[in-house]
Each structure stands twice: as structure tokens, then as C-alpha cells.
Amino acid sequence: MNKYLERLVNGLFKENPTFVLMLGMCPTLAITTSAMNGVGMGLSTTVVLIASNVIIAALRKFIPNTVRMPYFIVVVASMVTIVQLLLQAYVPDVSEALGIYIPLIVVNCIIFGRVEAYAAKHSVGLSLFDGIGMGLGFTVALILIGSFREILGAGTWFNIRVMPESYEPISMLVQPPGAFLVLAMLTALQNKLKLPSATNGSVKKTALSCGGDCANCKGEVFAMNHELNTKEPQKEKSAGKED
Amino acid sequence: MNSYFANLVIIFITAALINNVILSQFLGICPFLGISNKIKSAVGMGLAVIFVITTSSLICSLIYRYILDPMDLKYLQTIVFIIVIAALVQFVEMVVKKISPALYNALGVYLPLITTNCSVLGVALLNVEKEYDLVEGIVNGVASALGFTISIILMAGIREKMVHNDIPKALKGFPITLITATLMAMAFYGFKGLV
Numbered sequence: 001m002n003k004y005l006e007r008l009v010n011g012l013f014k015e016n017p018t019f020v021l022m023l024g025m026c027p028t029l030a031i032t033t034s035a036m037n038g039v040g041m042g043l044s045t046t047v048v049l050i051a052s053n054v055i056i057a058a059l060r061k062f063i064p065n066t067v068r069m070p071y072f073i074v075v076v077a078s079m080v081t082i083v084q085l086l087l088q089a090y091v092p093d094v095s096e097a098l099g100i101y102i103p104l105i106v107v108n109c110i111i112f113g114r115v116e117a118y119a120a121k122h123s124v125g126l127s128l129f130d131g132i133g134m135g136l137g138f139t140v141a142l143i144l145i146g147s148f149r150e151i152l153g154a155g156t157w158f159n160i161r162v163m164p165e166s167y168e169p170i171s172m173l174v175q176p177p178g179a180f181l182v183l184a185m186l187t188a189l190q191n192k193l194k195l196p197s198a199t200n201g202s203v204k205k206t207a208l209s210c211g212g213d214c215a216n217c218k219g220e221v222f223a224m225n226h227e228l229n230t231k232e233p234q235k236e237k238s239a240g241k242e243d
Numbered sequence: 244m245n246s247y248f249a250n251l252v253i254i255f256i257t258a259a260l261i262n263n264v265i266l267s268q269f270l271g272i273c274p275f276l277g278i279s280n281k282i283k284s285a286v287g288m289g290l291a292v293i294f295v296i297t298t299s300s301l302i303c304s305l306i307y308r309y310i311l312d313p314m315d316l317k318y319l320q321t322i323v324f325i326i327v328i329a330a331l332v333q334f335v336e337m338v339v340k341k342i343s344p345a346l347y348n349a350l351g352v353y354l355p356l357i358t359t360n361c362s363v364l365g366v367a368l369l370n371v372e373k374e375y376d377l378v379e380g381i382v383n384g385v386a387s388a389l390g391f392t393i394s395i396i397l398m399a400g401i402r403e404k405m406v407h408n409d410i411p412k413a414l415k416g417f418p419i420t421l422i423t424a425t426l427m428a429m430a431f432y433g434f435k436g437l438v
Contacts, residue, residue: 018261026275026361030269071330077322085318100368103321107361176267177428184421192413 004129013131018141019111019186022198025108027101029144029179035158038146040094041101044083046135047104050128051079053119057127060120070113073106076195080105110138149173149182251382251438252316258386261435264362266428271362275395276420278353283320285399289392291353293385295335296366299328303367304377318364324367340435362391397427 017023020175027045055075056063059180084102087095095102105111114134150156153173155163163169172178190197194199260324264270271292311317336354340347349361357363366387370380401423410419 002408025272026269029272038281070326070329073325076320076327081321084321100365100372102355103368104361104365106325107364129336131303142314175432176269177432179269180428184418184425187421188418191415191418205264233326 001124003113004054004125007129008125008136009138011130011135011144012123013137015134016141017029017113017139018138018145019190020114020196020198022187023113023189024108024225025183027104027108029183029223031101032142032146032149032179033174033181034150034154034156035143036094037097038142040087040091040098042135042139042142043106044087044098044102045105045110046132047083048076048079048196049111049114049135049138049151050131051082052076052111052115053127053131054124055079057122063120068120072112076111076115102138110134129243144180145186153178234240249344251379252331253384254379254382257438258383259393260431261391261437263371263390263394264365264387265391266424266431268362268365269390270365274319275424276417277393279420280402282396282399282403284353285395286392287349289388289395290355290363292391293352293358293388294350294382295328295332295357295421296363296380296388296391298335298362299331300366300370300380301377302327304375304380305371306322307371308377320371322366323367324364328363328367362387391394394419394427394431399422401427 015021018028023102023124024045031041052072052075056072060138077080078120080103083105084095087098087102099155114130118130122130128173147157151162152170154171155161155169173182189195258264262268265272265275273294274288278284306323306327307317307320311320311323332354336347339350339354366384369387370383373383375383398420402420405423407421414422
């Protein structure tokens with residue numbers, strides 16, 4: 001398979017950031033109250049991810065290893081600010097609905113995970129496609145969860161009524177508790193059907209430098225960043241052999 | 244003066260219980276699910292979060308009020324806040340290590356984890372969004388951090404008991420923790436009637 005196409009498939013299916021790697025749980029839980037929010041959040045994250053991946057990949061040979069975290073933070077935060085200002089200017093409704101979760105893309109571990117694990121070691125072209133794949137994977141996941149919650153919780157889909165009039169919406173699903181419940185059911189289903197997911201340990205922890213398991217994350221990555229980074233080359237090889 | 248104080252009490256209750264950072268704002272889910280298996284570590288994490296959020300909301304409010312706002316640089320807030328928080332966590336760690344080794348032993352391991360905790364940046368951004376003044380911002384910071392601590396300690400308490408329960412195989416681990424979080428979120432949803 002073409003290696004650029006492979007990055008897209010990888011992001012959408014094999015290492016889907018939400019369903020398989022369980023990354024970026026905060027925005028996933030917070031904004032999936034409707035399918036439209038999922039589109040807004042997903043695409044904003046995709047743009048930030050693509051831009052940061054390309055910039056870091058282009059500059060990867062000039063960034064001293066010891067100061068790379070502050071460097072990544074500044075690049076990602078600048079991209080987020082650009083996206084935030086664009087949203088405010090052209091789609092104020094979306095910007096209003098997503099609120100502080102747009103600036104919080106800075107601390108989304110999908111971005112840092114990809115920049116650190118992939119863009120800092122690969123060419124600009126590959127990093128670009130990795131960003132597109134991961135971003136689309138995240139967007140599709142958010143739309144799916146958002147649609148599920150919106151259809152059952154409000155009886156609408158993209159603000160169009162789809163359920164019959166007699167349907168009594170389960171309004172809890174669009175409230176905060178519903179977010180936890182939907183994710184609980186999703187991961188229970190993955191366990192039951194033995195689907196690959198970071199929550200049942202069936203995904204190799206090596207796929208991302210941060211381990212990719214938000215559920216058991218104790219943030220060690222930031223403390224032991226250096227060791228992880230030096231082991232990375234072998235991991236990339238073994239991850240590539242999977243298919 | 245009296246109504247100002249009443250306003251502070253309302254901000255406190257709203258941030259700690261009604262808009263609980265974890266159970267209704269979904270900020271800091273990773274440490275909430277990751278470090279909540281023992282009460283002892285949950286308390287340590289909670290205290291470290293209180294410490295950092297209070298200092299960071301103070302410093303971020305000051306920077307926003309006296310540097311970014313007068314110079315018309317509001318659009319730089321995300322970049323400035325994240326850098327300030329990252330530097331602050333490092334700085335707090337060094338200071339605590341130097342002046343109080345006992346406190347460092349208790350909080351030390353949790354401090355590096357806090358840079359990754361989105362509730363710190365979230366609270367700083369919320370203070371700006373809601374146009375809180377300095378005192379209101381600090382009260383909001385303390386209360387949000389307290390809300391974080393309450394929910395993580397409650398979760399740890401439940402999970403310690405849950406170890407002895409017979410849980411269906413498919414629900415073990417992550418799913419049952421999330422179901423517990425669902426029930427807790429429902430309970431905290433009830434606080435909506437308070438204000």
C-alpha cells in the first residue's frame with residue numbers, strides 16, 4: 001500500500017485516536033452533545049494537528065532535543081490561536097457553542113502525541129498525511145458519538161428532527177452524565193467483542209509516545225519523556241509490521 | 244460590600260459543586276480516571292491541584308489584567324497562559340523542594356502531572372471568559388480545584404470498595420469506572436437547584 005495512503009487508513013481505522021487509542025477524552029466527553037459540535041471540534045482539531053505536524057516536521061532538524069517541549073507548546077498554541085480567531089470571525093455560532101474547548105485544544109493529547117511521536121521524526125509529506133488521517137479519525141469519532149447522543153437524547157440529527165413525534169427523548173444523554181454513560185457502554189462493548197482498544201490492553205502501548213491510554217494515564221510521559229524518545233525508533237518499525 | 248461577598252459565595256458554590264470541573268465541565272478527565280484507584284494518591288493529587296490552580300489563576304489574572312488587557316494583546320492569551328502554567332509548575336516544584344522537603348515528598352510526584360491537566364488552563368480561561376476580577380478569579384480557582392479534589396477522592400473511595408465486588412467481565416476496568424462517574428455526575432447534577 002502507498003505509504004501516504006497508509007497514514008490516512010492508520011488514522012481513520014487502525015489507530016483511531018478516540019475509539020482505539022482513547023486519547024483526548026476531555027473534548028470527546030464535553031462537546032459531543034450534538035453532531036454539529038462534533039464537526040466543529042473535529043475539524044478545528046484537524047486543522048491544528050495538520051499545521052503543527054507540518055511545521056514541526058519541517059523544523060525537526062533545527063530544534064534542540066532538550067528544549068523541544070516548550071517549542072512544541074508555542075507552535076501548537078499559535079496554531080490554536082489562529083484557528084480560534086478564524087472561527088470567531090467566520091463561524092461565530094460554532095465558536096460560541098464550543099467555548100473554552102477551542103483554546104483547550106492546546107492541551108489535547110492527540111496533538112502532542114502526534115507531534116512528539118510522529119512529526120518530530122518523519123518527513124513533511126508523511127507528517128501532513130498523518131495529521132489528515134488522525135484528524136479525520138477524531139472528527140468521524142466525534143460525529144458518531146455526537147449523532148448517537150443527539151438522536152436519542154434530543155430526537156434530532158444536525159438540528160433536523162429524525163425521530164417520530166411520539167418519541168420521548170432521553171434528555172439525560174445530552175446532559176453531562178450521558179457523556180460518561182455513552183463512553184462506558186462503548187468501552188464495555190469493545191471489551192465484550194474483544195475489539196482493539198487501549199482500555200482492554202489490546203493496543204500496543206508503543207503506538208504513541210504518551211502510551212495512548214488516557215484511562216490509565218498518570219502523565220509519566222512528561223516526566224520520562226527522554227527515555228521514551230530514545231526507544232522510539234524500534235517501536236515505529238514494529239508498529240509498521242502489523243498489517 | 245455585602246453583596247460583593249454574597250457574589251463570592253455564589254461563585255464558590257457554583258465552581259465547586261454545580262459546574263464541577265470534572266463531572267460537568269470534563270476538564271482533567273485523565274488524572275480523574277488514572278489516579279483514582281487509591282485514596283492516598285487521590286488526596287495527594289487533589290492537594291497538588293489546589294496548590295497549582297490557585298497560584299496559576301492568581302498569576303494569569305494579574306498578567307491578563309495588567310499586561311495583556313492594557314496593551315491590547317488579548318488574542319495572545321492562550322499562548323501566554325500555557326507557557327506561564329508550564330513554567331509555573333516547574334518553578335513551584337523547585338521552590339517546594341527547596342523550602343519544604345516534607346511537602347515535596349507528599350506532592351512531588353504529582354506536580355509534573357499537572358502540566359498535562361487541562362483543568363489548570365481551563366480555569367485560567369474561564370476567569371477571563373466570565374470577566375472575573377482578581378478576587379473573584381482566585382475564589383473561582385480555589386473552588387474549582389476543591390471541586391476536583393472532592394470528586395477524585397469520592398471516586399477513589401468508591402473504587403477501593405469496588406475491588407471486592409463481582410463485576411461482569413466486560414465491564415471490568417474502564418467501563419465500570421465510567422459508570423461510577425455517570426452516577427456521580429447525576430448526583431452532582433442535583434446541585435443545580437442550589438443557586
